[in-house]
Amino acid sequence: MPNPRFPAILLLAILSGLVACQSELSREQADGPTASIQVNQLGYSPQAVKEATVPAGFGDTFELVEHNGGRTVYRGTLSAAERWPHSGEWVRRADFSDLTQPGHYRLRVPGLADSHPFPVAARAYSSLNDAAIKAYYFNRASTALDEAHAGVYARALGHPDEQVEIHRSAASAERPEGMALASPRGWYDAGDYNKYIVNSGISTYTLLAAYEHFPDYYQGRELNIPESGDVVPDLLNEVMWNLSWMLTMQDPNDGGVYHKLTTKRFSGKVMPENATAQRYFVQKGTAAALNFAAVMATASRVYADYEATFPGFSEISLAAAEAAWEWARSNPQVVYRNPEDIRTGEYGDEEFGDEFAWAAAELYLTTGKPAYWEALEPKVVTISVPNWADTQGLAWLSLAQHRGALPEAAQTLVAERVRSLGDALYNEWRTSAAGVPMRAEDFVWGSNGVAMNSAMMLIAAHRLTDDERYLGAAQSLVDYVLGRNPTGYSYVTGYGAHTPQNIHHRPSAADGIDAPVPGFLAGGPHSGQQDASDCPIPYPSDKPAKSYLDHWCSYASNEITINWNAPLVYVSGALEVLYGED
DSSP states (O other): OOOTTSOHHHHHHHHHHHHHHHHHHHHHHHTOOOOSOBOOTTOBOTTSOOEEEEESSSOSEEEEEETTTOOEEEEEEOOOOEEETTTTEEEEEEEOTTOOOOEEEEEEOTTSOOOOOEEEOTTTTHHHHHHHHHHHHHTBSSSOBOHHHHGGGOBOOOOOOSSEEEOGGGOOSSSOTTOEEOOOOOBOOSSSSOEEHHHHHHHHHHHHHHHHHSHHHHTTOOOOOTTTTSSSOHHHHHHHHHHHHHHHTBOTTTOOBEEEEEOSSOOOSOOGGGOOOOOEEEEEOHHHHHHHHHHHHHHHHHGGGGTTTSTTHHHHHHHHHHHHHHHHHHSTTOOOOOOTTOOSOOOOOOOOHHHHHHHHHHHHHHHOOHHHHHHHOGGGOOOOOOBTTBOHHHHHHHHHHTGGGSOHHHHHHHHHHHHHHHHHHHHHHHHOTTSOOOOGGGOSTTHHHHHHHHHHHHHHHHHHHOOHHHHHHHHHHHHHHTTOSTTOOOOBTTSSSSOOSSOBOHHHHHSSOSSOOTTOBBOOOOTTOTTGGGOSSOOSOOSTTTOOOOSTTOHHHHBBOHHHHHHHHHHHHHHHHHTOOO
């Protein structure tokens, strides 16, 4: 019998709440297994922030044990249980940042299986960084990959692109429809075999920024690509493969830039040499011209130190950048939309203020011309985590790198902008139940790219302020993509204890080799599930952070692209430097 002094209606409310909680728990359990310890499967640098995520309900303490031998080396207390809405899980965090002794460990919590083993070691991401760069070599167009450099992933030449036709959408008096021109080299953009200027823009820039910001790190790093052994860092050798293609996408008659080089339809699941449909230059556009201008201006200053190897390139690329800029100024609102007979990736964008700001910033930093600073209008340009359709953050990334060369008022503005984004991301980290600064709106197509670009901007804030808080938040995002997430995957092929095996990448699917090409970052989970009707098996969950399917069919969660790999390169190299290489 209830206590007569306890209102019956209140008792009913409590009982109803318990039933509702139990129902919610049942729904969460139905979304997939949750009782596993999540760690960064590649490990942590000794000086890094080190956290793991533990499901709630299994006690209050954790310990680290030696992977071989099982001796306990560290004990700690878990954080309070909180619900992470993006996964629907109740979780606790294990913080063992003050463990700096190198070794191989497992994290142990009573009632749970031990975590995957992981190292605490200097240069924890060195091999990852190499592989993330070399993934671009594996995605080269217009060349065979020989066994000496590609190993088991050797393949025949595909897409020489010596006879690319002008599509009617790109036709002009000087270059009529059907005219054939050469446009070799470049990288396949993603899991398909087409080449897109807009996505090449942010990808190529980010790799150039990795070198420009941390040049000493990339000196002497050999990746076993055909250019290895020369005086140029292999990162820049690889980037040149794409830059040389990008230059062919500019019409020398007016400075405009074609949006993409593509077939009319996506190819099937075949190797490059068997994808032989006619390829086309398709429509010029403002986004393509400005992406091109920004990248070529950046490349001009980066490659100026390698004139002997690439004679004239610095001058040529700057002239190309300025010509593309002038075309965009004269054609400020040419929106790209796929013509009726083109059904490949669109990369459509209707707002170009961010691209104008980015291109103006790069041109100003390379030339010093006041007109570009005036065109930038820095006081009205905001800052955000960059993606292919929103590049204003890249302007601030470069301005921060060259802040000392700016007027004093501009230096203050750059610091304010970069710090404001760093603070927002840091606050997301500290208030996140899982210790991951990802918002609901970040779980979009390519959510792992969002994570890495967020980490890149946090690193910019750290470098500007020397504030370790930002670096800790960046580390948490690396942890997330390398296994500290509710799917249990380290999302980089070949790197981690549990990695994607069936990425949406034509060579990986068609080469007859079980393991996918290594070093690629899978797109990652989000609840859009645009490919669900094409997949023979269902997604394991509709929760944003768990909506991931390791299957070829899942182009929405398991495709790879050059623009997601680029910030992985930047961030993994930056953490190596900033946490100390030795």
